[in-house]
Amino acid sequence: MSVETRQYGDLSTQLVLESRRSTATDTLLKYNDSLVRSIIREQRDLERAAAPLLLQAAAAAEDDEDNAQPPPPALMILQTAILRNKRCLLAYHHHRTARLRDMYWTVGGALPHLLSDADTRSRLSPHEADYLRQYHDSVMEYRADLGTSELDIMAGIEKPVNDLNVLVKVKKECGVIETELGTIDFRKGQRFMVRRADIEHLIVQGYLEELG
Amino acid sequence: MDDWELEYDRTYGAGSGPTGNPDSAGPSSFEHGHHAPDDGLDIDELMAPVGFQGGNNGVASAEETPVQQLIRLWMNERHAPDILPVQEHLLAGILDHIRRQSEAIQLLRSDPSSSEEEHFRITLVQTEVERIKFIVRSYLRTRLFKIEKYARYITSDPDIQTRISASERAYASKQAQILDQHFWVTVLQSLPESQAHLDDTPLFTPSMITKPDKSRAVFVHALQPCPPVQLPDGSTLEMDKGHISLLPFYVVEHLVLRGEVELV
Numbered sequence: 001m002s003v004e005t006r007q008y009g010d011l012s013t014q015l016v017l018e019s020r021r022s023t024a025t026d027t028l029l030k031y032n033d034s035l036v037r038s039i040i041r042e043q044r045d046l047e048r049a050a051a052p053l054l055l056q057a058a059a060a061a062e063d064d065e066d067n068a069q070p071p072p073p074a075l076m077i078l079q080t081a082i083l084r085n086k087r088c089l090l091a092y093h094h095h096r097t098a099r100l101r102d103m104y105w106t107v108g109g110a111l112p113h114l115l116s117d118a119d120t121r122s123r124l125s126p127h128e129a130d131y132l133r134q135y136h137d138s139v140m141e142y143r144a145d146l147g148t149s150e151l152d153i154m155a156g157i158e159k160p161v162n163d164l165n166v167l168v169k170v171k172k173e174c175g176v177i178e179t180e181l182g183t184i185d186f187r188k189g190q191r192f193m194v195r196r197a198d199i200e201h202l203i204v205q206g207y208l209e210e211l212g
Numbered sequence: 213m214d215d216w217e218l219e220y221d222r223t224y225g226a227g228s229g230p231t232g233n234p235d236s237a238g239p240s241s242f243e244h245g246h247h248a249p250d251d252g253l254d255i256d257e258l259m260a261p262v263g264f265q266g267g268n269n270g271v272a273s274a275e276e277t278p279v280q281q282l283i284r285l286w287m288n289e290r291h292a293p294d295i296l297p298v299q300e301h302l303l304a305g306i307l308d309h310i311r312r313q314s315e316a317i318q319l320l321r322s323d324p325s326s327s328e329e330e331h332f333r334i335t336l337v338q339t340e341v342e343r344i345k346f347i348v349r350s351y352l353r354t355r356l357f358k359i360e361k362y363a364r365y366i367t368s369d370p371d372i373q374t375r376i377s378a379s380e381r382a383y384a385s386k387q388a389q390i391l392d393q394h395f396w397v398t399v400l401q402s403l404p405e406s407q408a409h410l411d412d413t414p415l416f417t418p419s420m421i422t423k424p425d426k427s428r429a430v431f432v433h434a435l436q437p438c439p440p441v442q443l444p445d446g447s448t449l450e451m452d453k454g455h456i457s458l459l460p461f462y463v464v465e466h467l468v469l470r471g472e473v474e475l476v
Contacts, residue, residue: 040402047404131394138386145379157350161342
C-alpha cells in the first residue's frame with residue numbers, strides 16, 4: 001500500500017499488532033521507535049487538519065445559538081482518529097511496561113543483571129531502562145518497609161519448596177559466594193549440594209542450574 | 213533468653229517420640245500431639261498437613277490455626293479479581309513466629325549436644341518454615357501484582373485504600389506516578405497540547421483507568437450455611453455448607469469478606 005492511500009490509524013494498528021505478536025510469542029520485541037514517531041507525526045497532522053474545522057464549528061455555534069448545528073462530519077472523523085491513535089500509543093507502551101515488570105521478577109529483581117544483558121538492552125528504549133530503574137527503587141522501598149530480614153519477597157514463587165538443599169551445576173562463573181556451609185568458590189562445571197535459600201538467586205539468574 | 217529452649221521442650225520434649233521411624237516421617241505424616249496455646253503457631257502447627265481442612269470445621273475462625281487462616285487468605289487473594297482487605301495482624305504474627313523459629317533453629321543446630329534424631333527434626337521444621345515463607349511471599353506478591361495493575365484506580369478511590377496496608381499505599385502511588393511519567397516522556401509530551409492528557413472519556417471506549425473486574429466468575433466453596441444471594445438473572449441461591457458454585461465475584465463478595473465462603 002502506498003503512502004498516499006494510507007488511512008488514518010493504519011500505523012497504530014501496526015503498533016498494536018506488535019503488542020499482540022509479543023504476547024503470542026512471549027517475547028519482548030525491539031522498541032519500535034520509528035513507528036511511534038510516525039504516529040506522533042500523524043497526530044500533529046490530524047490536529048492541524050482539525051483546528052480550522054473546530055474554529056468553524058465554534059463560530060457557527062456562536063452565530064446561531066438557537067439553531068445549533070451538529071459538528072461537521074469531517075471533524076468527527078478526525079477526532080476519532082486522534083483518540084484512537086493516542087489510545088494505541090498508550091496501549092503499546094503499557095503492554096511493554098507489563099512485560100518489563102514480568103522480566104524483572106523472573107530474574108528475581110536483579111536489575112543490573114537485566115540491564116547488562118546486551119540482547120535485552122538492545123530491545124529497550126532509554127526511557128524503558130529508566131522506567132525499570134524507578135520500578136526497582138519502588139520495589140526496594142516496599143521491601144524495606146516490610147522490615148523483615150527473614151522473608152525475601154524477591155525469591156521465586158513458581159513452586160513451593162520441597163527440599164532445603166539442592167544439587168546444582170555451575171553454568172557460569174560467579175565467584176566466591178557466602179553460604180551457610182562456608183564460602184564456596186563456584187567454578188564452571190562443578191557440582192555442589194547447597195542450601196537452596198543461599199543460592200536461589202543464582203539459579204534464577206542462570207549462573208547455576210538445578211539438577212534432578 | 214532461654215525462650216527458645218522452653219519452646220523446644222514444649223514441642224519436642226513433651227511428646228513421647230512421635231517420630232519412631234525417621235525414614236518414613238515426612239511433614240504430612242508427622243504426628244502432632246498437642247495444640248498450641250493461642251500465643252501463636254508452633255512447630256506442630258507448622259507441620260500440620262495443609263490444604264482443605266476436615267469437613268467438620270463449622271465456624272471457621274474460632275478453631276483455625278494461623279497457618280490455615282493464612283492459606284485461606286492466600287487462596288482467596290489469588291482467586292479474587294479485586295484486592296481483598298489486608299490482614300496485617302495475622303501476617304505480623306506469622307512473620308514474628310518465622311523469625312523466632314529461625315532463631316531457635318540456628319541455636320539448636322549449633323548445639324553440639326543435639327542428637328541425630330533432633331537434627332532430623334530440625335530439618336523438617338526448617339523445611340516447613342521455608343514453605344510457610346513461600347506462601348507469605350506468594351500472598352504479598354499477588355497483592356503487589358494487583359496493586360500495579362490498578363495503581364491509578366487505587367490512588368483515586370478512597371474505599372480501596374482502606375483495604376491495603378500503608379506500605380502498599382505508598383507502593384501504589386509510586387507505581388501510578390512512574391507509569392504516568394513513563395507515558396509522559398514516551399508519548400504525551402510529543403503530542404499537541406490538547407491531546408496530552410490521560411483523562412479522555414470518549415463514548416464506546418473503555419475507561420483509561422483500569423478497574424478490578426468484579427463480574428469475573430470465581431469458584432466458591434461454602435464453609436457454613438450462607439444467607440441467600442441474588443444471582444444476576446434475578447433468582448436467589450442459598451448455599452449449604454460444602455456447596456461449590458461458579459458465580460460472579462460481586463455476588464459473593466460480602467460472603468468472602470465475612471469468611472462464610474472461600475474461593476477455590
